[in-house]
Amino acid sequence: MSTLRRVDWRFWTVILIKPDCLARDLLDPVLAMVEQHLRVLHVTKVYPTQAQIFTHYADMLPRSAELRRDVPAELTRIYVGRQAAVALGYGPDAARRLRALLGPTDPAAAGPDTIRGRYAADSLAKATAEGRLIDNLIHSSDTSDDAAADFATWFGPGNEHLLLTPTPILANGDPQ
Numbered sequence: 001m002s003t004l005r006r007v008d009w010r011f012w013t014v015i016l017i018k019p020d021c022l023a024r025d026l027l028d029p030v031l032a033m034v035e036q037h038l039r040v041l042h043v044t045k046v047y048p049t050q051a052q053i054f055t056h057y058a059d060m061l062p063r064s065a066e067l068r069r070d071v072p073a074e075l076t077r078i079y080v081g082r083q084a085a086v087a088l089g090y091g092p093d094a095a096r097r098l099r100a101l102l103g104p105t106d107p108a109a110a111g112p113d114t115i116r117g118r119y120a121a122d123s124l125a126k127a128t129a130e131g132r133l134i135d136n137l138i139h140s141s142d143t144s145d146d147a148a149a150d151f152a153t154w155f156g157p158g159n160e161h162l163l164l165t166p167t168p169i170l171a172n173g174d175p176q
């Protein structure tokens with residue numbers, strides 16, 4: 001059995017801190033919000049490659065006509081040559097909990113208790129008027145299954161040992 005097959009992905013989620021977050025010097029406050037809900041491990045600054053970002057956003061690539069934006073060109077502009085960061089979130093029901101904390105894709109529709117609602121400055125309306133994708137600071141895995149795929153894109157292969165770090169959780173289910 002491989003290391004990855006022993007991982008209980010319900011406890012893990014993969015966090016991508018987008019370049020707009022680093023450019024606005026918001027890495028620390030955004031991760032501080034995440035840490036109120038999950039343990040944050042292995043924060044790593046990266047320069048995404050085009051291959052990584054096209055793998056990560058494979059479902060977005062064919063959507064240029066629908067969104068009336070050149071999606072591959074936008075993803076390249078936003079990510080390639082710009083610094084981002086990746087991290088792992090750990091705790092019960094990690095993917096679902098963090099997605100709820102992020103808020104919706106459009107920060108203008110996000111509540112003040114969400115990361116995008118509190119810190120993102122962009123909106124769908126503004127991005128649409130300018131023919132851009134929305135700057136919304138942070139991605140996290142949509143589901144536990146997506147966490148495994150996101151890990152392969154951003155950390156693997158060869159780093160599966162990061163997922164075996166013993167990380168105790170409290171009896172009430174919260175991360176320590």
Ligand SMILES: Nc1ncnc2c1ncn2[C@@H]1O[C@H](COP(=O)(O)OP(=O)(O)OP(=O)(O)O)[C@@H](O)[C@H]1O
Binds near residue numbers: 140
């Ligand atoms: N209608 C849109 N207009 C502009 N940008 C969009 C639109 N839909 C999605 N995007 C951009 O593409 C990204 C991926 O879209 P997706 O539908 O997966 O939303 P998300 O799950 O909220 O975001 P992410 O996957 O980055 O966490 C969004 O974060 C946003 O930057």
